[in-house]
Amino acid sequence: MDKIYGIDLGTTYSCISYVDEFGKPVVVANAENERTTPSVVFFDEDKIIVGSVAKESAKLYPDRVVSFIKRNMGNGEFVFKYDEENEYKPEELSAFVLRKLVGDAEEALGEEIHDVVITCPAYFGINEREATKIAGEIAGLNVRQILNEPTSAALAYGLENGEDKVVLVYDLGGGTFDISMIDIKQDSIRVICTGGDHNLGGKDFDDRIICYLQEQFVEQTGINEDILSDLETAQELQNSAERAKKILSTREMVPISVNYNGEKAKISLTREVFQDLTYDLLERTMSLTHEMLEEAKEKGYYSFDEIVLVGGSSRMPVVREAIYREFNIEPRLFDPDEAVAKGAALYGNKLSINDELIRRIAEDSGESFEEVRSNLEENNIDDDILERVLQDIADDTGFKLAAVKGANIEISNVVSKSFGVVAIDSKGNEIVSNLIFKNSTVPCEVTKGYGTNEEGQESALIRIMESEVSESVIELELAQEIGVAELSLPPGLPYNSPILITFTLNEDGRLEMRARETRDNKNVEIAIETTCVISGDELVEAKERSKNIIVS
Known part of the structure; x- marks a missing residue:
């Protein structure tokens, strides 16, 4: 096996x-x-x-x-x-x-x-x-x-x-934040809802420390220059910030030395100052948690038994304190790394x-x-x-x-996103009509009917969109195009002739789209292959190049 x-x-x-x-x-x-x-x-x-x-x-x-x-x-x-x-x-x-x-x-x-x-x-x-x-x-x-x-x-x-519980998994990693409600039973794991921000993590806490160190250096030395423009200094501050953040998990204060162009500043960073610097980041995680909890209520889950912390950055005492303050529950740190x-x-x-x-x-x-x-x-x-x-x-x-x-x-x-197509509303404006909604259980398949926009229309351009909004109709600006397909139509179709569009989303998060014109049964189907990643000849070359490179 x-x-x-x-x-x-x-x-x-x-x-x-x-x-x-x-x-x-x-x-x-x-x-x-x-x-x-x-x-x-x-x-x-x-x-x-x-x-x-x-x-x-x-x-x-x-x-x-x-x-x-x-x-x-x-x-x-x-x-x-x-x-x-x-x-x-x-x-x-x-x-x-x-x-x-x-x-x-x-x-x-x-x-x-x-x-x-x-x-x-x-x-x-x-x-x-x-x-x-x-x-x-x-x-x-x-x-x-x-x-x-x-x-x-x-x-x-x-x-x-080994117990049946509904838990919130608060996952604050180095660069991303996820919050999920999960129903855990002896024979099943069921995700109820998920939310988060893939641009919020420990690095953002480090960056706040770096900005503070830069400000303190200018204040102590009077050198009003962008010290972060020097790559070596920027990297040194990055290392110092990460180290200071970890030390503040067990101590109330950490001394930091900043060196630039022959000048030196000695800075004391306290846990209290660190909390002030990063308060809004923690509040963002709390806001996202409440958003997810509201969506969970729509699925019939009004409470949870435990909050589980994973991800290295969840070790910070400020995280546990913020969660306790917000929910009056002592969270459990579970094997974060x-x-x-x-x-x-x-x-x-x-x-x-x-x-x-x-x-x-x-x-x-x-x-x-x-x-x-x-x-x-x-x-x-x-x-x-x-x-x-x-x-x-x-x-x-x-x-x-x-x-x-x-x-x-x-x-x-x-699924953590909503998926739909661009359509024309009654006023002639382009909108996004969602078929699959954020926090739908996967795998799933949804079919929805649309109509042609013109009499005698020869083809239909189907633009497939991804968004974070769980509504049937949303503005075009709130979504991102992830794929395009064109459906050829038979001649002489009247206005508003029906077209059926089907979205299929598998467990791996892979999306497929099928469209069918109902009179002559003309079809088009595609599996979404994003243009934002390596593909085709470029992918073949990358694989070959990787084979010839020694990694240690």
Whole structure:
């Protein structure tokens, strides 16, 4: 049975995990014996170095080091330029991080790694999810699933907790924030609602410290220059800010030295000042949490049992204090650095065992793989057959039977965006008509009828849009175009001739669109392949280039 590894591809740190024979997730340390690897890439002449050495090199070689890559996933405009000949997009840079994780794990475990589950923020849209998947492909991996980080953390939490609970997963990472309500039961994980901001995270707290240090330097030295324009100074302040933030988690004050152009300033940063500097950032997370809770009420969930903190930045005392102040609940810090990777490994193990279960039943019954999969999903497999095959899998793989059965947990997720098409309203204005709404359970399929705008119209241009608004009709400016299709129409159609449009969204967050003209049954269908990520010949070249580059 193929082992499927779980990878938390983080903004600041990344982590890889697998499930052992007892069904427990195990994190694999890297070559430096660290359980998490900084998501930092250093171009050292003809070598590429990822991790702690890369992070430490940023001060000496700031123009050859790139970090916070995740914030630019799905951004077709972002390119990191190294020397005059080489340019790298976020997918390639992330692939280097993945290769470091996988390469070190292969060395430690003595086995090759092919199949993986990679996590991403719940609030990632089509572009970001596709970019994450392509990063895995460039790294030479078979990406079985892109899994939402809060769902992944809830899986790990559910395994350890063992109780039925409705929890809020407050996930404040290095660069992103997610808030999700999740109904955890012994045999199921159900995401109710999710919200967040993929441009809000620990880095923003660091940036507030950096601005404060710059202001204090000017005040103490009288040098009214932009010290951050000096790359070496900017990197030194970045390191100092991150270190100070961590120290303030356990101490009330931290001294910081700022050096620029021969001048030095000694600055004391207190926890109280830090709280004042970042108050609005925490309030933003509270506001997003309340927005999500209002949407949960529409689904019949008016309360929750516990707030679970994951993500390295949730360690900050100001986070726990703000949550307690807002909800009068003491939040639980749960394995903030590793929970997401462990949950991804558990999900990968579920996929692996499920594949093996279906394969064996298909061999015994003579049915096709898809027929057995469908019967399994509809609970049409005899319990005695299931028990026997699960026992066979346990005997043949070395897994404990309880671990094999425990992997058979039902997981349902929701979509974090709304999807629709551009239409014309009664006043002749372009609007967006949504078919799938934010926080709908996936997979889902929705069909909606539209009409032609002109008599004798020869074709219909279908613009597919993504937004964060859960309303049937929204202004065009509130949505982003993610795909276009053209439906050819038969001649002589009258005005307002019907066109049926169907959206299908799978568990992986992949969107497909079908459109049909009803008179002559003319059809068009596309799977949304965003233009904001590497594709085609460029993707082939990136994969080949990655093969020839040594990553350490």
